[in-house]
Amino acid sequence: MSDKAHSSADDSTLVRAAQDGDMGAFEELVARHRDKIYARAYSMMRNEEEAIDLSQEAWVKAWQRLKQFHGESSFATWMTRITINLCLDQLRRQKRQRSESIEAMDEESGGVERQMPVVTVNPTEGLERGELRQRIDQALSQLSYAHRTVIVLHEFEEMEYKQIAKTMGCSIGTVMSRLFYARRKMAALLADLKKPE
Amino acid sequence: MNRLEPEIGEMKLELQLKLQAYLDGELPARATPEVTDWLARDAEARALLAELQNTRGALKTFEAELKLPESREFYWSGIQRRIGQLERTPSVDEPPVWLSALLRRFLAPAGALAALVIAATLITRQLHPGGATAAMETETAFGNAFTYRDYASGTTLVWLSYPAENGFADFLPSDTLR
Known part of the structure; x- marks a missing residue:
């Protein structure tokens, strides 16, 4: 799939292509949803650097688990859930480190x-x-x-x-x-x- | 002053939470009349509802304004680099299945056995405090570990029959990590 085709394709087409290993399709998904994913991470972490790091981590996890996405929800919702879970894990780790x-x-x-x-x-x-x-x-x-x-x-x-x-x-x-x-x-x-x- | 007197401290928490559920569209139909009656007769209830609505409205605006402070290319390059690293090296967090199985089956029992042997060695040392100088050999109760001790030179060698050949590995004590 060409760059032009990527930019004009809908999310589900891009997801299918990415599931087949098309990194360009995945890049387009990142470009489309990066603000939302970052916003979610930032809202929870309250730290720009941590939010960028965790949002990137979420994209990496998504790439690894792409085959598990079957379209029960929208791709954006699925991505957001991954981000939320990563943030919750991180917050719990941070909380455990506090004395009280x-x-x-x-x-x-x-x-x-x-x-x-x-x-x-x-x-x-x-x-x-x-x-x-x-x-x-x-x-x-x-x-x-x-x-x-x-x-x-x-x-x-x-x-x-x-x-x-x-x-x-x-x-x-x-x-x-x-x-x-x-x-x-x-x-x-x-x-x-x-x-x- | 932005706040209304008197305070709403006396309002019952349960009713306050029902009011919130009403605002969020999560109040069961059977509980709705209780809340609407309260709103109809109590100005403080209406004020509380307005406060909750204002907060919700403000938060919606905030979320829509957040933008990633990095360029598309820079952000993507970070993701691409991490994916590349993962695909080149096996994950540390998730060892291969065969390795986990091997660790569970052999290393844990061997570790427990080594601890037993060390304990036995220490006890032996205490029972023979520097008197004996001759070398000696001990077989443990499990029959798969031997120690060689030379008191003169203070040397102890331990042999472990690895993996365990007598089925010990299949019968771990309850406090041994599997």
């Missing part, structure tokens, strides 16, 4: 967050996109990995509670309370960031 369980601390402080006053003004209203992005980025960085992950899987990946529970290895109730806590915390952080200096 930040996650446990967050669960304990969840009660405090539930009692926070409701943010009544939309804290992102009227902001320029660049500024908005910067504030959300800052706020997301202040969440623990468990709370950030649940936000990423639900808001960005549009997974249902049940799917998130399966991916993160916890109960649906835990997913619901983590999501609630994370959203409330985000709202409070965004409101604080909007306050004048």
Whole structure:
């Protein structure tokens, strides 16, 4: 398949060609979906370098396992799942290296967050996109990995509670309370960031 | 001040989570009236719903803006290099099946046996603290390891019959790694 044919082919054609060993077809798939895959890794890791590294690792894994992709979901969804799993593995490794369980601390402080006053003004209203992005980025960085992950899987990946529970290895109730806590915390952080200096 | 008084601390968590599930379209139909009634009569519930919606909306915008900060060529070259490396060298994480089988079958029992022999050697040394000078040979209980000890020179040699010829490898103790 020529470069021109690659760029005009749909994903499933490219996947089939890549499964037959066509590296050019795989390169085209990378070019098409690299931003999304990087965005997913960055959302979870909060570190540009790590996100680039893990997203590349995800593409390598995908190449190795391409024969296992049978088109039950879209290629982009399949790729994203590989990325999420790699990020979760990495985050768990990092968590194990810490001396205390930040996650446990967050669960304990969840009660405090539930009692926070409701943010009544939309804290992102009227902001320029660049500024908005910067504030959300800052706020997301202040969440623990468990709370950030649940936000990423639900808001960005549009997974249902049940799917998130399966991916993160916890109960649906835990997913619901983590999501609630994370959203409330985000709202409070965004409101604080909007306050004048 | 961006926040509304009074606080919503008294709201029951269960109802709050149901409100969230309602927003996410995950609330079972039978539980919906409870939430809609609450929203109809309570301004704080409506404020909480608005807060959750605002946060969700803001996050959607954020995700759409993230772009890979590397050129297509540079990014691809990194992937291509890693694939090339993998295809040239066998994976360290995943040894070939035949090698795993060999390790499981022979090296683990041999390791356990070596530990036994070392222990026996140390005990023997303690029982004969420098008195005996003659060389000696010991066969272990498993019949496939021998030690040769020369107390005069302080030399110990251990022979292992490898692989085990008496079926020992097939009957590992429970605490031996397989």
